[in-house]
Amino acid sequence: MSAARNRRKRDMMAQSALVALGAFAVMASAICVLVVVPHIMLRTVKAPPQLKPYTAQQLRGRESYIANGCVYCHSQQVRDPSFTTDIDRGWGSRATVPEDYVYDRPHLLGTMRTGPDLINVGQRLPDLDWHLIHLYDPRALSPWSTMPAFPWMFEEKRPADLQTGDHVIRIPGSRAPKNVAIVARPEALALADYLISLKRQYPILDSLRARDRMVIGGDDHGGGK
């Protein structure tokens, strides 16, 4: 009798073990395939010589990009021209490769294009004031835009209170606020600096994607739309 009960208990434990260990094993092997093996492969990815690390101010701007959730509307990747029309749209001269992201901790590849792709926005829109005005009030530059405004990154000062070193921006058109000067705070300047640093159009000669179906190489002049 007791042997049968022990057998029953062993069976019950074996059943629980089967489910628990089986579940663990399946997930562990998936982690190997999609996280560990790629990590080993991607360790060989080296920074291209034309890609410079972000400066301290650009990193602060990147933190602001993350803190304000820019990634939820903007992507930072150009897809292969044999696949789709990102390049025709002027978002880059070549598809982006893993080497382009070696200084990105973490990635900001994005999954929505409520707004345009930004990985080469520094090439298309290199003007600091354009970005500052756009951050203060996107609709002053693009009336159709649904991007949120970031007025708290700016300070409204009376013209009499302006000091040297204040970076004043001029809002065009009827949306300009009256009788105040708009001064960019350090956060706005950092974020704009980060955006202008986004350029990934240098040619890639040595890429992990070489054996993939990628066209690599490309010229340096930006397309713009």
Place this chain on the structure above:
Amino acid sequence: MSPHRDARTVSLSDPEEFLLPTSLAVLFATVSMTLVPALVLVWGWRRGFFRDLDGQSRVIFDVRDWQLVRPWESTAERLDRALSHGTPLAPTPGEWGGAGADESAR
């Protein structure tokens, strides 16, 4: 998806780079994801876990569940239930997750 591309791509002959052709990775993943669970299932079957699967599906029922009268069942179905499982029981209000007497047996 063949790893061999058109001639325009620059071919690398850098031997220290660890590059994995697509087909090999997919093959390895498929085999390991199929073979290992298959072996585990065979072990489980030999251990007797798949005996009486119908019985296993009844684990969640107690006597009361079988006997409850369900308002959506026809009279014939209800009588079958009564004959198979014994005294029919009236469901309590809220038995099926709802409110009030309109949810119970008529």
Place this chain on the structure above:
Amino acid sequence: MSAPPTTIPRGKPGLEPGEIDAIAASRGLAPEDLDVRIRADASSRWAVLTLYGVAIVWLLVGSVFGDIASLKLHWPDFLTRQPWLTFGRVRTAHLHAVNYGWATAALIGTSLWLMPRLVHTELKGVRTAIIGSALFTIGIAVGIVAVLMGYNDGMEWLEAPRYVAGPFLVVGGGLIGLSLFQTVAARKTEHLYVSVWYILGAFIWFPMLYIVGKWPTYVGVESAAANWFFAHNVLGFWLTSMSLGAAYYFIPKVLGRPVYSYQLSVVGFWSLAMFYSLNGMHHLVGGPLPTWMITTSIVASVFMFIPVVATGVNLHMTVVGRFGALRYSPTLRFVVIGALCYTAVSLQGSFTALREVNRLTHFTHWTVAHSHVGGYGFVTFIAFGAMYYVVPRLVGHEWPSAKLIRWHFNLVLGGIAIYVVSLSWAGVLQGLALLDPQLPFQVSVERTLPGLYGRSLGGIILTLGHLVFAYHFWIMVRMPELARRTRPPFHDAQPVLYTAEATADHERESHKRGGT
């Protein structure tokens, strides 16, 4: 001794053995049957009711954040003066509140109720589970507040700062898991029903995913791989897993019919585990990752047909011929629609992972609509159905108002239908516009606006439905006198006598069928 109680006295976590025997004897039931159900429900009562209350608070909070975010997309100058209300933070707060707040709390609560019932023993470590739930909730709240303040770890679904919110989540979740594992270890049933596998699986998988997702040393595109490994698998191995565990219980239980094919349950569980885990890179189709990774995920996404069809057939064939039950059972109404949405969203996902389709839908609102078919149509509906079944058993009486249930159901069904249809349509128009390089980007924005208005409308209707449900839950637990006590509660037994009339009906029907 006075007459045995007919309800579980409020404030009392369990009954004495003598009371249980007395109740059973007076009802003519076997004490073992009575004992197991009552003791199981009594043991889990406080943990489950607390979690359900917390879940509903998160549902309301998340709905408000969601409505604000939705309005901002077509009314961008709405609430822009405060940094903590900017779209990029409110959207994240919504995602965390509804997935880690509402859905997680509702499903954990349901799992804590289910497990004792499934293994025929009391919930072990009740205090552990309650403390764990409190810590976990604090962790989610800390994470959301941090994100609104601008602290963000930077990866979608993983924004909550790891060293601030992390300790609460890890310890809290661990304590809840401990309670569940102890309960399974103390089990009395010989067999582990399929729902047990799904719940156990969820609590083994989520910690593994969290460690992978929150690992602090990723750089560049490998962080993208880890990000989407986590984010996709948290849907399949946490939310889906507990939801299917619930569906596999409530559908047969209410119908009084076992699942159509237990073999299919086995196939469904293991194939889900195998294939779902490799899907994550389908969020990065066309992206700067090694092609083999993306191809593996696309292939795995298509293989998902196997578990989805297995589970879908299994659950559908259990209900077929009994769809009339949906008229009587709010639980079935919600859970069956939830199961249908599971099939729909998964097939939609397999389809959308294909490169040619993805080319159109990637980066568009289609993906957001798809995620709501899953997170709302499937997971949330199943949570609603489960709560409708469980709460009466914990408070000892039925829901007070059939009308409020009807309002809730109609509002949320209508709301999610409007939501999904308008947003999917907006996504397709957006995708088509983006694919045509002759059309400036502006066109893709303008063409989505009508769909975005529709989505806001759908979202507001959903929020109204949630308010109805929250109010009903409140009066359910706080005002029992509003419930009609026409009959004694669940552990009672009332035999039904058949009249001569009914017997005659049966004989007539048998003759028609040609039998004796």
